[in-house]
Amino acid sequence: MKLKQEQLDKSRSNVSCISAAHRMLYDNIKAIFKYTWPFAAVYAILAALFYTVRAYVVAEDVTMITLVGLGVVGILALCGEIAYYSRVMSIFDNQPMRWNVVRSVRMLVFYVCIVIVALLLFAILNFILYTASCTDTLVFIIANLVLCLLIVLLLLPYVYVSMKYYMEPDSKLTKIIFRSYKTGLRYWLTIFTIMLLTFLCVFALAIIISIPMDILTVAQAISLYGVNYLGDPSGLPTNFLILMLVVYSLTFFIFMYVNIFVVFVCYYMYGNIKTRDKERKEYLKGKNEMVGNVI
Helix, strand or coil, X not given: XXXXXXXXXXXXXXXXXXXXXXXXXXXXXXXXXXHHHHHHHHHHHHHHHHHHHHHHHHHCCCCHHHHXXXXXXXXXXXXXXXXXXXXXXXXXXXXXXXXXXXXXXXXXHHHHHHHHHHHHHHHHHHHHHHXXXXXXXXXXXXXXXXXXXXXXXXXXXXXXXXXXXXXXXXXXHHHHHHHHHHHHHHCHHHHHHHHHHHXXXXXXXXXXXXXXXXXHHHHHHHHHHHHHHXXXXXXXXXXXXXXXXXXXXXXXXXXXXXXXXXXXXXXXXXXXXXXXXXXXXXXXXXXXXXXXXXX
């Protein structure tokens, strides 16, 4: 898929990466929407169905059937998400969707392993606090928040690694996990600044978009509180779950095209870091040759 875009391999400032991503998305929004909307719609419906089923499970008695149904819908929603983002990545790497799906699944397995390691670290931290006879809840909360922040900051370079894995067909995940992580770590401040600015932009839009969804969620929470603790009858309409499914589906569908902006920013950030690292290596090589000639 050929789109109107600026040169990728170019050294840019942090703000320029975001601006280039915005221009690319704005200039090609019709073509991108036509190329991705079926996948975005399927994922939005599956994600909305998951949250609707979860709302039903919370409101009604939990049974094995409802839990299994929730698990199945959750897996389908995850598959829909993989398919959608694989389709989006086809815009950048010009690879078949099947090729991107395979890489997306591998990345998912890798991140699941990271989550398992992170959970083990949290378990070890809380075990240490417990054995140290720490009874202050605030200490537990602060310690866990600090560990969570450290993990997130340490994982930032993998934003670059992930994009490199998609953009370079010859790259193998097992080989770039550590090698490219070092490159990403070298430009950690660049990644942090760009992702922070992007997150603030997306977060502001997400708050506005999610207002109808938040209203329904709060309404259900208030109703459940009244039913379970005050003995009041449910004031929700009989078609509330259908309304929730429709509103959630529309919200997730719109948010997919807000969140896609993050991928575009990561694309130009990858090109920026790749160019800077190449220039750095050429500078060091030239410097070493100059020193060798002097000697």
